[in-house]
Amino acid sequence: MRNVVFTGLMIVVALCIAGCILDPRDPEESGGGEPDCWVTPDRNPKDVFLNIQCGLKSIGNSSYERSLHPDFVYIPRLQDVALFPEGRFDGWTKEVEMGVLERIKGDYQGSRSIRFGDENGIFDEESWEGEKAEYEGDYMMVLYPGGSAQPDTIKGRARFKVESHSKGYMLKEWEDIDISGNYPTSGYLRGSKRETD
Amino acid sequence: MRMKTGVIAASLLLSAFVAVPSAARSEDSPDDSTSVWDAIEVDGDSLEVSGDQDTAAAGGEEERAGPWISRLKPDIKAFIKTDSRAYKMGSASRMSWATGGNWNFSSSLVIEKKNYRNQDIEELTESFSNTATNALPGVYSLSINAGETYTKKKTFGFGRFGKDLIFENERISARMLVSKPLISGAATQISVSAGAMKGLNDFKYDRKASGGLGGFVRFKPAQKLSIGGGVGISGMVESSSVENIVFGGMPSQADTVRLRLEYGEGQKKPFEVKYDKRAGKERKVEPPRGNSQEILDDPEAANREEITRLSEKTEMRSYIEPISDLSLDVSFSHEVNTDEYLENTSLSRGSEKTVLKAAASYNYAKDGNVKVTLSKSENKSESGANPASSYSEGQDIISAQMSQKISETVMLRARGALSLRQRFYKYKNLNPRDADYPRLWGEVNLSSKPFPRIKADVGFNAERYEVINISSTVSGDNRVDYLYKLRPSINIRAAHWVTVEQNLEIKMEYTDFLYGEDRNTLDRTISMNTRGSFRAFNTLSVSIEHRYTLRDNGSYLMREGERRYGRLGENKKNKMYLSLRYDPIRDLSLGVVSQFMFEEKNRLSAGEVTSSAEYESGGIKYQVKRKRKIGDFGDIELDINYVRNYGPYVSKERKEYWEVDSSMNVRF
Numbered sequence: 001m002r003n004v005v006f007t008g009l010m011i012v013v014a015l016c017i018a019g020c021i022l023d024p025r026d027p028e029e030s031g032g033g034e035p036d037c038w039v040t041p042d043r044n045p046k047d048v049f050l051n052i053q054c055g056l057k058s059i060g061n062s063s064y065e066r067s068l069h070p071d072f073v074y075i076p077r078l079q080d081v082a083l084f085p086e087g088r089f090d091g092w093t094k095e096v097e098m099g100v101l102e103r104i105k106g107d108y109q110g111s112r113s114i115r116f117g118d119e120n121g122i123f124d125e126e127s128w129e130g131e132k133a134e135y136e137g138d139y140m141m142v143l144y145p146g147g148s149a150q151p152d153t154i155k156g157r158a159r160f161k162v163e164s165h166s167k168g169y170m171l172k173e174w175e176d177i178d179i180s181g182n183y184p185t186s187g188y189l190r191g192s193k194r195e196t197d
Numbered sequence: 198m199r200m201k202t203g204v205i206a207a208s209l210l211l212s213a214f215v216a217v218p219s220a221a222r223s224e225d226s227p228d229d230s231t232s233v234w235d236a237i238e239v240d241g242d243s244l245e246v247s248g249d250q251d252t253a254a255a256g257g258e259e260e261r262a263g264p265w266i267s268r269l270k271p272d273i274k275a276f277i278k279t280d281s282r283a284y285k286m287g288s289a290s291r292m293s294w295a296t297g298g299n300w301n302f303s304s305s306l307v308i309e310k311k312n313y314r315n316q317d318i319e320e321l322t323e324s325f326s327n328t329a330t331n332a333l334p335g336v337y338s339l340s341i342n343a344g345e346t347y348t349k350k351k352t353f354g355f356g357r358f359g360k361d362l363i364f365e366n367e368r369i370s371a372r373m374l375v376s377k378p379l380i381s382g383a384a385t386q387i388s389v390s391a392g393a394m395k396g397l398n399d400f401k402y403d404r405k406a407s408g409g410l411g412g413f414v415r416f417k418p419a420q421k422l423s424i425g426g427g428v429g430i431s432g433m434v435e436s437s438s439v440e441n442i443v444f445g446g447m448p449s450q451a452d453t454v455r456l457r458l459e460y461g462e463g464q465k466k467p468f469e470v471k472y473d474k475r476a477g478k479e480r481k482v483e484p485p486r487g488n489s490q491e492i493l494d495d496p497e498a499a500n501r502e503e504i505t506r507l508s509e510k511t512e513m514r515s516y517i518e519p520i521s522d523l524s525l526d527v528s529f530s531h532e533v534n535t536d537e538y539l540e541n542t543s544l545s546r547g548s549e550k551t552v553l554k555a556a557a558s559y560n561y562a563k564d565g566n567v568k569v570t571l572s573k574s575e576n577k578s579e580s581g582a583n584p585a586s587s588y589s590e591g592q593d594i595i596s597a598q599m600s601q602k603i604s605e606t607v608m609l610r611a612r613g614a615l616s617l618r619q620r621f622y623k624y625k626n627l628n629p630r631d632a633d634y635p636r637l638w639g640e641v642n643l644s645s646k647p648f649p650r651i652k653a654d655v656g657f658n659a660e661r662y663e664v665i666n667i668s669s670t671v672s673g674d675n676r677v678d679y680l681y682k683l684r685p686s687i688n689i690r691a692a693h694w695v696t697v698e699q700n701l702e703i704k705m706e707y708t709d710f711l712y713g714e715d716r717n718t719l720d721r722t723i724s725m726n727t728r729g730s731f732r733a734f735n736t737l738s739v740s741i742e743h744r745y746t747l748r749d750n751g752s753y754l755m756r757e758g759e760r761r762y763g764r765l766g767e768n769k770k771n772k773m774y775l776s777l778r779y780d781p782i783r784d785l786s787l788g789v790v791s792q793f794m795f796e797e798k799n800r801l802s803a804g805e806v807t808s809s810a811e812y813e814s815g816g817i818k819y820q821v822k823r824k825r826k827i828g829d830f831g832d833i834e835l836d837i838n839y840v841r842n843y844g845p846y847v848s849k850e851r852k853e854y855w856e857v858d859s860s861m862n863v864r865f
Contacts, residue, residue: 022593022617024633028669030712038716042750042766043798043810059628060666060674066708079362079399083487084544085506085536102629106586109627128846130794130814131770145583166704166722166748179488188487192544195578 038063041168045133048162048171049116056101056112056141064101068094069163069170077156077176080187088191096194103193110144110151116160123160131164138180141189156185268295269865276860281840281851285311287322301330314850323347336377343369366396366403380414387412388429400439400489401482401499407433413455425457437482440496444482447501451477465516465526475508483541503539508532522560529553538581545581550574564602571595587623592616606646613639630668637661650691656684675711680704694732701725707753719753719762722746736781742774751801764804769797788820814844818856831863 037054041047048067055064074092081089105112116139117123123137141154157180161173176187275288287309294302304327311320326344350362370392379385391408411429418424430452436445456472483502484492492499514528535547556570572594579587598612618634625631638660645653660680666672686700707719728742749767753760771794778788793815800808823835838856 022595022615022635024617024635024663024665025619025631025667027665027667027672027675027711030673030675031669040718040750040766042748042768043800058674059671062664062674062676079489080487083483103580103586106622106627106629107580107583109585125848126846127848127851129842129844129851130772130796130812133846134848166706167718167720168750179490182488182491182494184486184488191487193580195548 038066041067041170045128045162045164045169046121046135048169049121049160052171053114053116056104056114059105061098061101061105065094065098066167067171068097069165069172070094071172072097072170073173074190075173075175076187076191077178077185080176080185080191083188084191088194089187092190097190099195100190100193103195104143104189107145107193108143108152109146110149112141112143114139114141133162133169135160135162136177139186140180140183141186153183154186154189155180155183156187158186268297270294271865273863274860277857278859279855279857281314281854281856283311283313284857285309299331299333301332303328314854319349319351321347321349321351337373337375339371339373341369341371362399364396364398366394366398368392368394368396370394383417384415385412386427390431400484400492400496402438403435404437405433405435407431411453415457421461423457423459425455425459427453427455429453435481439482439492439499442496442499444499444501447480447482449477449479449481451475451479451506461516467515467517469512469514471510471512473508473510475506477506479504479506485541500540502541505535505537505539507535509534524558526556526558527554542581547579547581549577551576562601565600567597567599569595569597585622585624585627586629588620590618590620592618608644609642610644611639611641613637625668628671630666630671632667632671633663633665635661635663635665650689652688654684654686656682658682658684673710673712677709677711678706679709680706696730697728699725699727709753714755715752717753718750720748720750722748736779738778740774740776742772742776744770744772744774746770746772764801766801767799771795784824786820786822788822789817790820791815791817812845814842814847816840816842827863830865831861833859833861835859 037051037058039047039050039054041051051063051067055061055067058064072094074089074097076089115121117135117137123135125134125136127134136157136159138155138157142151143154144151156176157178159173159175159177160171161175162169163172164170174186176185179185269292271290271292273288273290276286278285287307289305289307291303291305293304296302305325307322307324309322311322312318324344324346326342329341330339332338345367346364348364370390372388372390375387376385379387388411389409393406395404396402409429409431411427411431413425413427415423415425430450432448432450435447435449436443437447438444452475454472454474456470458468458470459466460468480501480503483500485498485500510530510532512528512530514526516524516526518524530550530552532550533548536545538544552572552574554570554572556568558566558568560566572592574592575589576592577589594614594616596612596614596616599610601609603609614637616636618636620632620634622629622631638658640656640658642656643654647653658680659682661677663677664675666675681704683703684700686698688696688698690696702722702724704722704724705719706721708717710716724744724746726742726744728740730738730740732738747767747769749764751762751764751766753762755761773793774790775792776788776790778786780786794813796812796814798810798812799806817840819839821835821837824832826832836856836858840856841853842851
């Protein structure tokens, strides 16, 4: 009997605390917002890149978030790793990537765009085998801080792994492999925007 | 590259008809430059006050018995590895010598070359290292290391336009650790280190000299009470040359403080407090925005950076068992980290995190346990680049888990959590805006073994995750993601030579947008895997597997007062795997693995297929594995695979290639 009382007590206390402290705020009614730019990525793995472009440009994060595989990882160049304190790129998960995206959107209040591959979206290397696809080529981000400030350009060469998941094709890995001209890579941008514990 | 030519030639000669293993040094670390943050750290946590330390003589003397030649142990390895992307070859030769008198010497030379198949890139890594150690366990240890590393990455047509990326460093370092108790009733550790290095690191030539001193003392004033504390100081002077520009006299320094107070014994104590602080200043030359290409074009673009760092952490923990079967574990931690950059201020940042956690675990029955955990945390984050993205975040988590053994063959496990993460930005009228993220999830698993050769399990998962953007400008993106998953599985081992298993997974995910329901989506996935393994003879085994996946997605809209699902697309996949393995003799294995996939993708409208696409892909892999010992001196391992793939979008490199992983190891 004592066991039942104890167990029940623990559960009741937990539920009471849950009701007391887990009280989310009410949102303001939506003012309209942006048109949806989501493409259901169920046929062509490269549709993922369209959704990421849309997700970076948009003030909302749903397109970017839904484009990332639950096991998403980012792999930086060694030279970018050397620039930051030890551990800055460790455990780069989807959650970390979304945190970095939020910070990018905070620091660049103007327009934000990203291009994958060449001007026609064609990568130098493309391979697609059933549920997995790999692409390798250049990317370029142009980020405007807002006002009259000059934009920051981020360029590099990367290898992208896309994998089919229950919601369609999703980006599973972004690996920076080289610079592209006199521009910082996404590793530099990501390293400088990541939250530290 | 100025490594001893004779040694390299000898190593290359050995590797020419060898094949083999792993590099002593990671290929992923071209820059082995030291940082002042690798400061003196004395491991006070493992320091125990014990009367045995004086008598803790080296236990390795027996191993050192015998003629000197028997204590000299050369080890030579070489390897070749290839796959669809690259091929690597290299060698590692190591020699260790226990000379007696507690001295050990070791030397290693590692060379590795990597070429990529579809790109004109070549990477060469070499490292040469010599270490001498003298240790008397519990009393002291002395380590002296000297070595050289070299890494060259040659690229054509990439960002560096054919310029080599070179890291070449020579270094020497020594560290002395004294553990002999210097004060009665206390355990102490004192560490002294010094080092120097010079070398080319991509765009700059560095020279560094460093040193450090640290100590830790632990007292035991009472049986269960332990008090400890330690300090360390380290410094480094660095000069860097970029072309003809010299950045001289760049001092860096770091200080550490560690305090410990513990009451109790064992891993979990009734009370313990830890405090760690590191503070210092680092000065170095850095490329602007991380791109050294810019400096190679214009050396004056190099930055002399000064970074002020502070890291402080306080932890408190209490673990008690007030009554039998009940334990309480309470912990608190507070952490502050700041990095301030003088030149590149956009990299400056600061954070402060506080976590309070309480857990209660109760064994309510002999085979039953329940655990409830409450956690509350607050994290403040400041960004030096733009205060608009500075915020504070609070998170509350309540989690519970339970396990119950129902009978000898049935076990039930359940766990779940409810959490709320709330983010508050410093500037409310700029993006990103405040947001709340409530999450609720649960999981139940029932595993059973109803008959001796049959296992049957079933699992169920449910999750609800909501994104609540507070501002009207972004609340149109507010949504709730739901996930439900049911996972029954059965495994039958009908006889010692046959096993059949089947796993079914039914998954449903849907996203419900609060203000833009025309964006609502529903995704359903049903997958069933069936696998049979047969062992026909002792030497032949066959495995057949079929995987079926049906996935459909569509809209999930409110129509005439109720939710209606409109299918927009479906995807059907059938995958077959066949694996055959034949082991004619010991350490020789021949195998064939083939796979085939048929995929059908349909677009739907009003339940009708409007367009359809079909894909076929597959491949076959032939494997030969051989391992052979060469007397007592070593062994040879061969793993050779020939792979062919087909499909509409398979790249040229992956259509047909060899995978080789072979090695040879010789010990004297």
